[in-house]
Amino acid sequence: MKVYGLTGGIGSGKSTASRMFRELGAEVLDADVIAREVVEPGTPGLAAVAERFPGVLGPDGRLDRTRLGARIFGDPAERAALNGLLHPRIRERFLEQAQALADAGVTRLLYDVPLLIESGLHETMAGVVLVWVPRDVQRERLMHRDGLDAAAAEARLAAQLPLDAKRAHAHWVVDNSGGLESTRAQVRDVWNQLRARD
Structure with missing residues (x-):
């Protein structure tokens, strides 16, 4: 079985992309769920x-x-x-x-890990899918979602490797800065590519 890493950053929409992969039939294990277990x-x-x-x-x-x-x-x-x-x-x-x-x-699995790159776990994966948005979009979403001011949101972002730095390790990038249909189309394209790999 090939295991692919799925990662992003706080406020990037990784959970949305993960759900879309599941809807397409992907098996996804979520590190946050396991962490709670x-x-x-x-x-x-x-x-x-x-x-x-x-x-x-x-x-x-x-x-x-x-x-x-x-x-x-x-x-x-x-x-x-x-x-x-x-x-x-x-x-x-x-x-x-x-x-x-x-x-x-199951022959292919997505492992949804927020700190995939930071932990070095990406080096053990068959490939990495990054859910990316520009930093200002990430900050705005985080402020809106968690009720934070700009300084608090920036402090949370600073605790993670910037998404632009994570891009260097990604084999596929899903740009989640547009609408849901744009994201869904990109997720479908990545999933089709993963399914085409032996």
């Missing part, structure tokens, strides 16, 4: 996070993502500590799910 109540992942970051569990015993985010946002050392706890667990769960799909006869 590995910290469900009762998991070793949640126990490890709670031990390293005291006070991040809510009254219901679930991870309080807002409280955890406040601890790690803007602190690279704390973010690295969290990644060190979760990334191996996410990778193990991904490999289990990918193997199950391969066993079921």
